Amino acid sequence: MQIDPTTDILGVVDVQPTFMPRGELPVEQGDAIVPTINRLLGWFGHAFATQDWHPAGHASFASSHPGRQPYDAIEMQFGMQVLWPDHGIAGSANAAIHGDIDQARIEVIIRKGFRSALDSYSAFFENDRVTPTGLEGWLRQRGFSRLFLCGLATDFCVAWSAEDAVQAGFQVIIVQDACRGIGLSTPDGRTTIEAAHERLSALGVRFIDSVVLRHDAAA
Ligand code: VGL
Ligand code: ZN
Numbered sequence: 590m591q592i593d594p595t596t597d598i599l600g601v602v603d604v605q606p607t608f609m610p611r612g613e614l615p616v617e618q619g620d621a622i623v624p625t626i627n628r629l630l631g632w633f634g635h636a637f638a639t640q641d642w643h644p645a646g647h648a649s650f651a652s653s654h655p656g657r658q659p660y661d662a663i664e665m666q667f668g669m670q671v672l673w674p675d676h677g678i679a680g681s682a683n684a685a686i687h688g689d690i691d692q693a694r695i696e697v698i699i700r701k702g703f704r705s706a707l708d709s710y711s712a713f714f715e716n717d718r719v720t721p722t723g724l725e726g727w728l729r730q731r732g733f734s735r736l737f738l739c740g741l742a743t744d745f746c747v748a749w750s751a752e753d754a755v756q757a758g759f760q761v762i763i764v765q766d767a768c769r770g771i772g773l774s775t776p777d778g779r780t781t782i783e784a785a786h787e788r789l790s791a792l793g794v795r796f797i798d799s800v801v802l803r804h805d806a807a808a
Pocket of ligand 1: 603641673710741742743744745746747
């Protein structure tokens, strides 16, 4: 698959130490994708990044719900909400983009989840599904039509971003060796990674490995 440097953009989702093995919401092998993402950043002409960016006491934190434990799921205003350990605290060192990520080609950074009462997985909309982050307008004004997504976590922020991107009319490709998932169990006995893969495939999202990408020599 050939990268078109004018219409393709790489999206680097939530590659923050808070989601890495020694972070607050650890994703297994979350740090293993950093070299792969740096390689991708060298191949694409353009990239954007997102950061999970929560105030202390955020509604998605189990610590904000007396009697609840991290990874419990509860019904909230906008549907089922998994309660997370405190993570992605705005301004904290662990909420920065991972220090080894080469940011030279990252042209815009979208922060999400900074409203106390509202969680945010997708790079496009808060979890109420109507409050936009502004990314869609930015991508359109810049003329991009195909998004390649990588980062953390495959089954939450990458998956929700992919779904919204399809809905917005973009072609979406997930670079799976540059992603890692959280993998919670679902009520029907699957994992959230398997469920996301099925849901997204049905929407036309393609999953590739970075080795299949072809690119012209970097300018
Ligand atoms: C994420 C859970 C909570 C993610 C963010 O980046 O996938 N997951 N906040
Ligand atoms: Zn979060």
